[in-house]
Amino acid sequence: MVSYKNPVIAAVQAAPVLFDLEKSLEKVKAYTKKAADKGADIVVFPESFLPAYPRGLNFGAVIGSRTDAGRKDFARYAKQSVAVPSRATEILGDIAKEHQIYLIIGVTERDAEWSDTTLYCTVLFFAPDGKLLGKHRKIKPTASERLIWGEGDGSTLPVFDTPFGKIGALICWENYMPLARAYMYTKGVQLYFAPTADARDSWQATMRHIAMEGRCFVIGVNQYVTKSMYPNDLASYDELETAPEEMCAGGSVIVDPLGNIIAGPVWGEEEILVAELDLDKITEAKYDFDPVGHYARNDIFQLYVNEKRQTPRAD
Known part of the structure; x- marks a missing residue:
């Protein structure tokens, strides 16, 4: 059995400087330093x-029509998004290296290889030496998210082996996809990160269910966002006219492999949630339920996953 160190996890519930990549990177620097000062080995945004x-x-989109104002806001959003690799990823790597932590952060990724304008909802994983370990692209954006984000494929569903256990992530409502979760379990995920935009109470039940189903630690991390944080010079700012002042209340939470909440949830403020995880709890939890071991019934159920990278041309 591999021996792992018990990690200190920091889940950063905060908002960026919306639509401003440079200032948001400064906020990542500041919050990562605060988390590292609290002893964090892994920091997740x-x-x-x-x-x-x-x-x-909605970027001016209704069925059958788009507005010029919405197109301008989308172009602004795309321009501020993160190409991989880029100066922004170098800065993120430097932040991880400076504080000797694993940095896991959600970004809107701009396709740097094929189109330079197609965007993806992505999680980036950085090691303590600053290296970009890899990324996960959201495989199914939800509802109107599909107006702005493309779909990832099976080539970016990684689980990384670290000194603190095997780490991986699914984003927001991907966590409602049973086969996506099952795939993470088959890869041995022990620290399961669930960056989200869902602040509903029902999300808490999802985080606890996944922890019990996967017999893993689950770290759900959300933003805290108010309407006053939005730049008022957005071309389609009037779309926010009826929005409440508190647009995302948070609800970040850390759950152990038996579904017990060990930190959070925290609501209504920016906060860093910190917890030391006892990895022995994973083995203890799998004593009576192991989803890919003695409880799997592989003689009945088989999971097929297409991990092939999909491209716009056949090479």
């Missing part, structure tokens, strides 16, 4: 932290 999860905006 919410879904699409860079440059923003554009809650409340």
Whole structure:
């Protein structure tokens, strides 16, 4: 049995400087330092932290029509998004290296290889030496998210082996996809990160269910966002007219492998949730239920996953 160190996890419930990549990177620096000062080995930020999860905006789109104002806001959003690799990823790597932590952060990724304009909802994983370990692209954006984000494929569903256990992530409502979760379990995920934009009470039940189902630690991390944080010079700012002042209340939470909440949930403020995880709890939890071991019934059920990278041309 591999021996892992018990990690200190820091889940950063905060908002970026919306639609401003440079200032948001400064906020990542500041919050990572605070987390590292609290002893964190792994620091995780919410879904699409860079440059923003554009809650409340529709970018001027209705069925059969788009507006010029919406196109301008989308172009602004795309320009502030994160190409991989880029100066922004170098800065993130430097932050991880400076504090000797694993940095896991949600970004809106701009396709740097094929189109330079197609965007993806992505999680980036950085090691303590600053290296970009890899990324996960959201495989199914939800509802109106599909107006702004493309779909990832099976080539970016990684689980990384670290001194603190095997780490991986699914984003927001991907966590409602049973086969996606099952795939994570088959890869041995022990620290399961769930960056999200869902602040509903029902999300808490999801985090606890996944922890019990996967017999893993689950770290759900969300933003805290108010309407006053939005730049008022957005071309389609009027789309926010009826939005409440508190647009995302948070609800970040850390759950152990038996579904017990060990930190959070925290609501209504920016906060860093910190917890030391006892990895022996995973083995203890799997004593009576192991989803890919003695409880799997592989003679009945088989999971097929297409991990092939999909490209716009056949090479």
